[in-house]
Each structure stands twice: as structure tokens, then as C-alpha cells.
Amino acid sequence: MRILVVEDDRLLNNTLCYNLNTAGYAVDSALTKSAAGSFLTEQDYDLIVLDVNLPDGNGFDFCREVKERRPDTAIIFLTANDMESDMLKGYELGAEDYVTKPFPMSVFQKKLAVVLGRLTKQYGGDTYEDDILTINFSEMSATLSGKPLTFTPLEYRLLKILMKNPQIVLTRQVLLKR
Template identity: 55%
Template sequence: MKILVVEDDLALSAGLCFELDMNGYITVAAYNCQKVRQLVQNETFDLAILDVNLPDGNGFELCREMRERCPDTPVIFLTANDLEENILKGYDLGAEDYITKPFNIKILLKKVDVALRHSEKAE
């Protein structure tokens, strides 16, 4: 399973990719919206983990764009934005889950597993 990890904090991105890779996933990291747009034109992903605050845009807009291009790819937001309105917006955009930082990596891995299982059942 290939997971797109969109996180502009390089250390956090590396840690997420390491943990996901160690659990049998293939990860592709992107640090900004421009890179994500390039990647989704040429590759398909089984799941996307999106930060909301990115240097050249936001994850909400990326989620909208990804829904148009690849509507069946589940999205999990992973962000410091913990306001109720942001969480609800994430779900309204079709996110499978919305996780706020700081977070527990074991719980994130479980949520990734569940999102991928739901996606497989939908196919």
C-alpha cells in the first residue's frame, strides 16, 4: 500500500514515513502543495495523510483537488488545527479521519489500517 505523506515539518515527515515504512507501507513524502500536485498527476496512492498548514497553501484545498482527481483515495488530516470548525471542515471535505497534533503514533497507525480496510471494502 502506497501512502502520500504531506507534512512540511521535515523531522515529523521523516518520522512518519519511517514508522509507516516499518509497518509495511510504501511512503512518498511531499512538503508543499506544488509537489503534491505533481505527484498526483503521475502516481496513485492508497491513502493520503495531509497537514493543513503548508508553506504554499493548505491541506483543505489539496483535499478538494485530490477528491476531483482521485475521489476514492482516503484522506486523513494530521494537523495542529484543533478548532471544531476545522475538524468539521475536514470531515465535510470527505476525510476519513482528522487527527490533531500532538498524536500517538500507534493510534495513527491503527487509523491508517482502518482507513485502508474501509477503502478496500468499498472497491
């Protein structure tokens, strides 16, 4: 799982990244909305931990942009804004959770584990299965109606990218980048 932490408080950002790295996640860190946007042009993320109040923009606007580009990216808002209207707005924009500061790190890690567990179940982790087709990407094996299929490693990588981006048109350039 790849996570992007977008938090302008440097100490909190470092603490979150340290704890997530220690838990085994691949983590990138951004202190501003523009830096986070740059990361998103280079990499897709399974989860974004996002502050609402950023020095160069609004986390709600950034969430909207992310969801338009890649609707399956999970977002957890992490903010001092504890008003009910802000929480509702976060959920309406498609956030998985809304955590208000200050918070115990153990509670945040538990919320994160629940969201990531839900994502793994939803997208099948490293496999794809329906009534006819089964693909195991880690073992590079596939069957169609029980009969083995043969794909090249490149074809497995392309299928995995397409599977993780359902209902999204991916250009040739985007596919080559990934």
C-alpha cells in the same frame, strides 16, 4: 497500498514515512503542496496523510483538488488546528479522519489501519465480484456466470485500473501512463 505523506515538518514527515515503510506500505513524501501535486500527476494514491497548514498553500484546498480528480482517494488530515470548525470542514471535504497534533504514533497507526482496512473491503483488494462476473487479479483468472474467461496480462491490468477508478473517465494518455 500506496500512501502520500504531505507534512511540512521534516522530522514528523520522516517519522511518519519511516513507520509506514516499516509497516510495509509504499510511501512517498512531500513537504509542500506543490511537491504533492507533482506526485499526483505521476502516481495515484490509496491514502494521503495531509497537513492543513502548508508553506505554499492550504491542505483543505489540496483535499478538494484531490477529491475532484480521484474521489476514492482516502485522506487523513494531520494538523495542529484543533478547532471544531476546522474538523467539520475536513470531514465535509471527504476526509476519512482528522488527527490533531501532538498525537501518539500508536494511535495514528491504529487509525490508519482502520481506514486502510475499510478501503480494502470497499474495493475488494485484488478481486472484483458481482452476481455474474468474478475477476481475481493476482491469479489472473476470471469467470462469467461460472464459465472461465481468458484475458491477456495487459487486459487484466487495464481492468484493474478501471475497477479502482469507478465513475472516472480515464483518457488514453492516463491509461498508458499507469
